[in-house]
Amino acid sequence: MTVAAPFPTNAPAQPVFELIEVEQIFHVRPPGRRFTRERLDLRALDGVRLRVMQGASVALVGESGSGKSTLLRVLLGLDAPSGGQALYRGRPIRNARARGAVFARDVAMVYQDARGSLNPRMTVEALIAEPLRHFDIVPAWEIPDRVALLLDRVGLPSDAGKRYPAGLSGGQVRRVAIARALASEPSVLVADEAVSGLDVSTQAQLLTLLRGLQREMGLTLVFITHDLGVASYLCEEIAIMYLGRIVERGPTDAVLAAPAHPYAAALRAAAPRFFEPMPDPLPGEIPSPLDLPKGCRFSSRCPNVQPDCHDRDPHLGSFGADRAVACLHPLTLPGLASKP
Ligand SMILES: Nc1ncnc2c1ncn2[C@@H]1O[C@H](COP(=O)(O)OP(=O)(O)OP(=O)(O)O)[C@@H](O)[C@H]1O
Ligand code: SF4
Ligand SMILES: [Mg+2]
Incomplete structure (x- = not known):
């Protein structure tokens, strides 16, 4: 596939994301007291330090509640951190996101609930064409060819384009979500538990696909998982979280x-x-x-x-x-x- 990402993937290594002492504090009601005005500080992220270089593959691993999804929301600019600095290519992520299309095109997301993230009333080809049109990636007359290319890239038959999400298996739905994410020609792919809840053979096929895409396209990958096996297969670096802090980070092996x-x-x-x-x-x-x-x-x-x-x-x-x-x-x- 021709890739004309907004940030060339062969550029010298530079941090795509940098988190410096990032904090995320939620103000929550004390457990079991629904009607009180009292609020407690819940430190979902506490002193998080992380640098993700261009072309790196980083697994974020940790138990449920350790803050992985909260960290991802900060990386995606969906939430501003309550403390510290969260930078995308040297600029505050919230500003980068607010400035619009470049960030949205460059940083693509694959959600855990892939089926829920797809409009059930749209065919697969319409779903994949949507970001192509939105970001004006190719002229209108080239869209069908590009959709076919993306379907092939993620290992789906071309007739899958005519189907609706309800007619696809769990593994196929994830492939559609990956094709949609790749449509904007991002240089960064962020995924939250993107292969969990699938049978082992489907999971293995998707992991092989993601690893191939990451290596061939030079994508920067941030991948959340509970599974150390998945982390070790897919990602060269690992960051292990416990109660809102990265407690160990380094080459996965x-x-x-x-x-x-x-x-x-x-x-x-x-x-x-x-x-x-x-x-x-x-x-x-x-x-x-x-x-x-x-x-x-x-x-x-x-x-x-x-x-x-x-x-x-x-x-x-x-x-x-x-x-x-x-x-x-x-x-x-x-x-x-x-x-x-
Ligand atoms: N919007 C919110 N308001 C209040 N508390 C929140 C909010 N979002 C997350 N939390 C709390 O922050 C902590 C971290 O949650 P988070 O969802 O980031 O964990 P996680 O590591 O992604 O867990 P899981 O593996 O179960 O998805 C949890 O204690 C959670 O209850
Ligand atoms: S040994 Fe390390 S991880 Fe264990 S309690 Fe002490 S500081 Fe914490
Ligand atoms: Mg989570």
Whole structure:
């Protein structure tokens, strides 16, 4: 497919997104008190530091409620953060979004609820033609050819164009959502749980498709998932979130081979493996973001907890050349596979 993205993907590496100490605080009613005027601060994001370079593939991983979708909404400019800086190509994301078409064309989104994101009254070809027309990507007479090209690109037969979303399987609907996202020739693809809830073989086909697209088109990919296997297959970098903070970040292979943060290690240990007994789940419940533990936010569940962990709140800091960790007592030494 000819790609004339607004930002050439062969440009020298530069940050597409940069989050500097980003906070997102929601003011919520105390649990169980529907009629009160009282509001509590819920820290959905707290001191988030993240840099996504052009052409990178980054998986955001974490338990339910860790703040992944909230972070994505900040990246997409749907919500302004309550604190810190969220930048897109060096400019505040909200301004970039407000300035319009360039951001909307360059940053495409694939939603978890792909079916819900598609108008059920439009045919597949009309759904894919919509962004082509909206962003004036090709002249009107070229639209049918471009739709056919996009259908082929995502592995759908050309007759799928005449169908409505209700006549498509779950995997096909996701392919349509990906084709629609690619129609504006973005250089950035952001996806929230885009392959969850599908059977394993459909999931594998979609992952292969996404990985191929990312590599061939030089797309920058930010991919939210609960699944470390998905993260490791699709993304070269991983950022692991816990209670509103990125607690470990680095090359996926290196982090998963020798996690430095005890939460990252626990997530890895809890991942099911073929022909092995089901591993023990991570002990304890994730604390309420309305009542964070004192000191390190993982201290109430950390198998490695030390006395000072209850007093000091570790922020994400460099760990060797290309990793970062938010822990006072990392499990590995920078550059080593494990503690001697
Ligand atoms: N609009 C909102 N108002 C109040 N609280 C919110 C709002 N959006 C998110 N939260 C809270 O912020 C925290 C982070 O939520 P978020 O949806 O970002 O988590 P998540 O990691 O995406 O979880 P999941 O894996 O279940 O999708 C949760 O405690 C959630 O209840
Ligand atoms: S700072 Fe302490 S409690 Fe927190 S993750 Fe590290 S070792 Fe565990
Ligand atoms: Mg979410």
